[in-house]
Amino acid sequence: xxxxxxxxxxxxxxxxxxxxxxxxxxxxxxxxxxxxxxxxxxxxxxxxxxxxxxxxxxxxxxxxxxxxxxxxxxxxxxxxxxxxxxxxxxxxxxxxxxxxxxxxxxxxxxxxxxxxxxxxxxxxxxxxxxxxxxxxxxxxxxx
Numbered sequence: 001x002x003x004x005x006x007x008x009x010x011x012x013x014x015x016x017x018x019x020x021x022x023x024x025x026x027x028x029x030x031x032x033x034x035x036x037x038x039x040x041x042x043x044x045x046x047x048x049x050x051x052x053x054x055x056x057x058x059x060x061x062x063x064x065x066x067x068x069x070x071x072x073x074x075x076x077x078x079x080x081x082x083x084x085x086x087x088x089x090x091x092x093x094x095x096x097x098x099x100x101x102x103x104x105x106x107x108x109x110x111x112x113x114x115x116x117x118x119x120x121x122x123x124x125x126x127x128x129x130x131x132x133x134x135x136x137x138x139x140x141x142x143x
Contacts, residue, residue, distance in 0.1 A: 003110060003123070003125065008132075008136060011124065011127075012137065014076070014122055015132065016137065017099075018075035019047055020047040020049060020076070021038075021046050021048055021049070021074070021078050021129070022049040022051050022064075022067055022070055022076070022077050022078070023049065023050055023051060023078045024077060024078070024080065024081060026038050027080075028052065028055045033104075035058070037080075037129065038058075039059055040130045041133065044137075047061075049061060049064065050063035051063070051070070052064075053065035067089070067092040067095075067096050068092055068095065074096055075098065076098065076101075077098045077100070077102065078102045079104060083103075083107050084109070086109045087109065087111045087115055090111075090112045090121075093121060094119030099121065100122040100123070101116040101121045101124070102127070104128060105131075107125065113125060
């Protein structure tokens with residue numbers, strides 16, 4: 001499988017149409033990249049839902065053990081896990097009806113992309129959601 005990320009214009013449309021981001025692997029430690037990226041996205045107006053079985057709350061939001069435990073609709077599943085741990089996340093993202101599976105900068109896995117794509121999700125790999133949002137929506141989301 002030869003994977004190619006959506007175009008920047010498509011990514012912009014995905015971000016504009018998204019409200020809720022479940023962050024798999026979100027650390028409760030403020031010095032971690034997952035925390036800094038999620039905090040910045042929260043400040044831009046996105047609802048951040050932490051997925052970390054070892055934390056009760058992160059960034060003022062209840063943390064869930066898995067995507068399946070989240071009791072509301074999720075637009076984007078943003079993943080901060082090593083590539084070999086992402087296929088099960090893709091299976092869960094499909095099962096909960098997320099729109100997009102986003103693997104952060106440095107994370108790519110062809111099996112994960114295949115699972116998510118075949119499940120009807122948009123797939124973005126090896127890109128930072130904060131960087132893309134800052135470039136594509138510098139003024140914030142237009143409602």
